[in-house]
Amino acid sequence: MLDIADELHRWVEQGRDFAVATVVAVGGSAPRRPGAALAVDADGTAIGSVSGGCVEGAVYDLCQQALEDGESVLERFGYSDEDAFAVGLTCGGVIDILVTPVRAGDPVRTVVAAALEAAAKGRSAALARIVSGPRELLGRALVVGSEDSSGQGGFGGFGAHPELDRTIAAEAGAFLDAGRTGTLEIGEQGSRCGAPLTVLVESSVPPPRMIVFGAIDFASALVRVGKFLGYQVTVCDARPVFATKARFPEADEIVVEWPHRYLERTEVDARTVLCVLTHDAKFDVPLLRLALRLPVAYVGAMGSRRTHLDRNERLREVGVTELELARLRSPIGLDLGARTPEETALSIAAEIVASRRGGSGVSLTGAHTPIHHDAASEPARRIGSVA
Numbered sequence: 001m002l003d004i005a006d007e008l009h010r011w012v013e014q015g016r017d018f019a020v021a022t023v024v025a026v027g028g029s030a031p032r033r034p035g036a037a038l039a040v041d042a043d044g045t046a047i048g049s050v051s052g053g054c055v056e057g058a059v060y061d062l063c064q065q066a067l068e069d070g071e072s073v074l075e076r077f078g079y080s081d082e083d084a085f086a087v088g089l090t091c092g093g094v095i096d097i098l099v100t101p102v103r104a105g106d107p108v109r110t111v112v113a114a115a116l117e118a119a120a121k122g123r124s125a126a127l128a129r130i131v132s133g134p135r136e137l138l139g140r141a142l143v144v145g146s147e148d149s150s151g152q153g154g155f156g157g158f159g160a161h162p163e164l165d166r167t168i169a170a171e172a173g174a175f176l177d178a179g180r181t182g183t184l185e186i187g188e189q190g191s192r193c194g195a196p197l198t199v200l201v202e203s204s205v206p207p208p209r210m211i212v213f214g215a216i217d218f219a220s221a222l223v224r225v226g227k228f229l230g231y232q233v234t235v236c237d238a239r240p241v242f243a244t245k246a247r248f249p250e251a252d253e254i255v256v257e258w259p260h261r262y263l264e265r266t267e268v269d270a271r272t273v274l275c276v277l278t279h280d281a282k283f284d285v286p287l288l289r290l291a292l293r294l295p296v297a298y299v300g301a302m303g304s305r306r307t308h309l310d311r312n313e314r315l316r317e318v319g320v321t322e323l324e325l326a327r328l329r330s331p332i333g334l335d336l337g338a339r340t341p342e343e344t345a346l347s348i349a350a351e352i353v354a355s356r357r358g359g360s361g362v363s364l365t366g367a368h369t370p371i372h373h374d375a376a377s378e379p380a381r382r383i384g385s386v387a
Contacts, residue, residue, distance in 0.1 A: 001020050001035070002125070002203075003035055004047055004048040005204060008020070008047075008120075009119075011039075011041060012102075012112075012116060017042045017103040017104060018042065018063075018067070018103075019063035021040075021099045022034075022035065022036070022097065022098050022099075022100070022129075023035060023095055023096070024096040024200050025095070025183060026095050027078075033181070034182060035202045036049065037050065038059055038063070039063070042067060046060060055095075059097060059099070062075060066099045066101040070103065071101070072098065072099060072100045074096060074131055075096070076095070076096050077095050078094035096131075098139065098200065100139040107140075110156070111142065112127070112143075114143050115141075119204035123145065124145060124204065124206065125143055125144065126175050126176035126201055127141060127204075128141065128143070128144070128202075129142075129199065130197055130198070130199055131183070133195050134195050137197070140157075140158045142155070142157055143156055144172040144173050164186075171201070172201045176203045176205070180201075180203055181203050184198070185198050207230050208230075208232070208271035208273070209231065209232050209269075210231035210233045210275065211234045211263070211266070212275045213259040213276045213278055213287060214276065214277035214280075215242035215248065218302065218344050219248070221344065222275060222348055225346065225349045226349070227250050229349060232252045233251050234251065234254070234266075235255070236255040237255075237256065237259070243255070243256045259278065260289070264290065270297060271297050272296040272297060272298075275348060276301040277301075277302045277332075278302075279301070279307055285311070285315060288301060288315055288320070288328065289315060289320055292315075292324040292325065293324060297355065298329065298352055300329035300333070300352075301331075302330075303331060308330045308331055312330075332347075332351070333348040334354070334361050
């Protein structure tokens, strides 16, 4: 649901009633991941998607029904070998979808509204909803923000037992810290409601950072692609004549400073990608010496193979280890035969996505690898009991 938070937050502010269908779990090949959502308001307006088109019509009807009867429902969709025209996923996968009405006066509306507001305003938030268990608990929600991710509680609750609220708030806080969306399974004893529960936790965190070092033409194209992929993009260069808003109108931030000094003081995390396009030793060496020791997702550097070998020797001379050098993607990008700045930006972006998702970078034609990778996916977390 939080993937369409901007639009849904506007609906809440406008006082609209709506129902939201959220992907809870997937099996096999499926086009959308858990957390993907489609919402329908009382006038029949629809936003979002849960399947890329395969089952949207059926899910739309479920949302309208939920708005009428006020009941949450969990529905499974999959491909039917017996009837190829049945409502299902033509890609052969299976998806479980939770449909929840969000109407004026419903207890869940206040909780959902708080999560949507946080996500729409760029604050970290995790929304936990019961997707299987006693019928009266289905769709009940609790929201946790970054300020209470230590498990001291959250906003909302499930109405079963205070200890259940505290347990799920703590677990949702852990999901939020990792920026992860997934399911949490709680055993009968741990649920305190006489039955096992499955809880969907959706995390919304500020967009990951892409820092592009070197204000060159290739950087301009990479900024555009980075924004398209959802990154908050910073361009950094020590030369004020090149690092200008006129040259990089789509960048979120432009910094005129020596690259390594900026990297020393700016905030990065495990989702940050660093693209070094300067290919100038006086910038590259101190910058990469620092970058390769930071807990970031990706470090890539532009340059010819000769430049790469020379740069590696310079980095070894300043104490960079072989293990640290192994993290460096250089020459940067995948082999697409790129020539233009736009093609090169696509090559770099493809490598970043492959690194993030666990892809091989080879052509899917003739390959026997999965189409959809998720390097960060984990099995459902299970809790047997609560102390």
